[in-house]
Amino acid sequence: MLYGNESISQYNKSNVAIWMAMAFQAGVLNVGGFMACHRFVSHVTGFATYFALEVSQPDLTHAYGMLAVPFFFLFGSMLSGYLVDLRLKLHKLPKYYITFGIMFVLLLVVTIGGEKGFFGTFGEPLTYSKDYLLLMLLCLVCGIQNATITSVSRSVVRTTHLTGITTDLGIGIIRVLNKDKIGSEIGDEQKANWMRTGIILFFVFGSVIGGLLFKSCGYDGFWIPTITTGTLFLLMLYYRLIKSHSTT
Numbered sequence: 001m002l003y004g005n006e007s008i009s010q011y012n013k014s015n016v017a018i019w020m021a022m023a024f025q026a027g028v029l030n031v032g033g034f035m036a037c038h039r040f041v042s043h044v045t046g047f048a049t050y051f052a053l054e055v056s057q058p059d060l061t062h063a064y065g066m067l068a069v070p071f072f073f074l075f076g077s078m079l080s081g082y083l084v085d086l087r088l089k090l091h092k093l094p095k096y097y098i099t100f101g102i103m104f105v106l107l108l109v110v111t112i113g114g115e116k117g118f119f120g121t122f123g124e125p126l127t128y129s130k131d132y133l134l135l136m137l138l139c140l141v142c143g144i145q146n147a148t149i150t151s152v153s154r155s156v157v158r159t160t161h162l163t164g165i166t167t168d169l170g171i172g173i174i175r176v177l178n179k180d181k182i183g184s185e186i187g188d189e190q191k192a193n194w195m196r197t198g199i200i201l202f203f204v205f206g207s208v209i210g211g212l213l214f215k216s217c218g219y220d221g222f223w224i225p226t227i228t229t230g231t232l233f234l235l236m237l238y239y240r241l242i243k244s245h246s247t248t
Contacts, residue, residue, distance in 0.1 A: 015152065016195070018232060022149055022159040023199045025225040026142065027206025028213075030161075032221050033138045035214045036114070036122055037131040039069075041138035065132045072136040076143020085151040097236035099148045104233045106141050107226040110134065114219025122218035141225075162200055169196040 033041035039050070048070070054063035079102070084094040113119055119134040126132075149159045158164050172193040175182060179189075214221035 016198075019149060019153070019159060019195070020198055020202045021228055021232065022145055023202035024206035024209075025228045026145065026159050026161075027203040027208075028210035028221070028224050029138055029142060030203075031207045031210040032214050032225075033135065035211070036119070036219070037124070037126045037134055039126060039135055041135060041142055062126070065126075069132060069135045069139055073139040073143035073146075076140040076145075077147035078143075080144045080147035080151065084148050088151060093240075094151070096148065096152070097233060097240050099144050100229055100233040100236055103141050103144050104226065104229045106137055107222060107229055110137050110141075111219060111222040111226050114222060119219070122214075159199060159203070162203055165196050165199050169193060169200070172196065 030040050033039060051063055051066035054060065054066055057063070080099050083099050084096060087094045110119075114122065114134075119130050124131070126135075146158055146161070172189050175189045176193060210221060210224070213224065
């Protein structure tokens, strides 16, 4: 990924480091969004549930909000699909650095906007349009991130939520335990299981660190994912636009 080439080898060192960093970041973002306005930002199922609950209320304002927010996750996935997955299918260079650049800018807006009071008081009830705007921006980031990592890993890795990856791990464990029966069809299942376990642990680790940080720092906690994404963006930009030209 760092080099921006078409190779999507699943387990090279740079990809593993990026995937774990993204899982950690997703944990921070998820707990940050929940503590800021009481909703998980990478949990589309949760928004569907909240929408169903709000539909029964006399005032449908929150129902419309719960319906609109996950579309930003979808839009982020589509944006990544255009910049990464589609280009891979067409055997063109995927533009990872652009997806990470967009994520960096969005997180910068969230962090600085939160510090300036643009999104209201950290931890206030979800009642104002600015709270929904914060959720939309965070969902957009998560959609871009999840689709990008899903594309580059051939759908082996998803970093913004754990339901799919836990399901894959359960299936993978059974495959490994029955490898004598499966034979050569098992492939790299053992490596994939370690990868899935790492994703889960780093997500949980990010959630714990984020919970402690947001409790004391409020919106300043979003500096962690902002710096993480910004660092990866600059590295990808360097390798794609500078390093690649210097070696040709």
